[in-house]
Amino acid sequence: MDSGIMKLHKVNFYYGQCRALTNISMKFVKNKVTALIGPSGCGKSTLLRLLNRMNDLISGTRVEGEILFEDKNIYAPDIDPVEIRRKIGMVFQKPNPFPKTIYNNISYGPKLTGIGTGNMDALVEQSLKQAVLWDEVKDILNKSAMNLSGGQQQRLCIARALAMKPDILLMDEPTSALDPISTAKIEELIEELKKNYTIIIVTHNMQQAARISDETAFFYIGNLVEYNKTDKIFTNPDIKQTEDYITGRFG
């Protein structure tokens, strides 16, 4: 295993007095899909939101330990969280397009952050193609994104994140609000995207984790219980708790 694009070193995280993550050390491998699994409230979404400093938005939170991205601690005082979020994109549980046109949803980020200085039309087309949405929307780019179906909206949100050309794509249960067909499309898309991106995905769906991920991390009550190759976790986990969860004995 190589050194990893993102490393956590003894990370603790608190909501006020309440500790949500305990002593997490792990690393995420470049150009792989890592799935974070575990029962509700185990801290996997919290961990995901730590990686691009989205938890900063919640007041009364506190981080201990180090989270290294390209060997720099993203919680160091001289780091601008806005810069971090440009390089680490995020897709949310519920599709959340802006109430703007499809085109403007994609161009919004590049335009405002100044990275889209080149040909914006080309960037929009490229991003939508990467998210396998181009053929469905190429004739309605100036229509409101709110008219798209849920699955299309979610792919639009992925395209929107990709337009920023991030290094890492964080996905927080991206298919939990979608029907099976849309889910299948997104899963195919993830398969395709890992050639160019590092993907970290939180999922409640065990089969999904088994299908799409290369590495799987199992969390339980704020602890990282087991972290290994997905094949290993799903066929022969080292820890009894992991096995119990995967086989549906609890959770």
Added chain:
Amino acid sequence: MNSLKNNSMKWRYFKQALFFGTVRLSALIIVLALGGILFYIIVNGIGAISWDFITKPPTDSMTKGGIMPAILGTIYLTIGAIAVGLPLGIASAIYLTEYAKEGRIIRFIKVGINCLAGVPSVVFGLFGLGFFVIFMKFGSSILSGSLTLGFLILPTIIGASEEALKAVPQTFREASLALGVSKWQTTYRIVLPNAMPGILTGSILGIGRAAGETAPIMFTAAAYFTAKLPGSIFDEVMALPYHIYVLATAGTNIEATRPIQFGTVLVLVAVVLGIDLFAIIIRSYMRRNKRW
């Protein structure tokens, strides 16, 4: 057993009918009150309304002629109040909802804003007289009156803006911030445009109220009578609410001005309701493209 059940059902139906009757009656009373006032004003005032009435200045010690300077003055003061109150109010609301962290200072500010909303308008008038007219040496002028009215409607605008900003889904902010867009850009490009219909609607209703206020302008801007129209923001103006007050209490021949009083009241009500109607039109127009 069965009859007992029947009785209890009957009692429940009766209670329901009683409750619905009461709330319906309340709604009806409000509509009747509004209708009654409007009817009374229109019946008594419509006779005075003519093209000359709204385009000519008063003549013959205000017993004849029109009220054009007062209409114009009220328009100036209203625009001035908007220019003062809207930017300041929206900016305060953005600070309170988007930037400020909950704490003692914020709670103190919010209590302050609520207190400001409860201050009687005549106190605003006296404050305007003491601060803008005398201390800042603006004199009794459009400027002083606009500033005073602007502060009067500030709590309304802040309240409406806060509600509208809070109603913008948190997911929009998250989506924007997660793209690496800065907080200010997120506020300016995503939050504010989506809150704008709500902000404008709430604010314009407040502005409509300001247009009808007498007390804040009587010491700061309004003139009993001006021979000519104002040439700058440092001039005094006539204004509809104050003109009504003058006609009804201080005229040389109150009985003779009675039709003009009703006519002026009708014009003022039309102006205020017109402003409210404008708010409704803006809201429905801006909401057309918005769904979440």
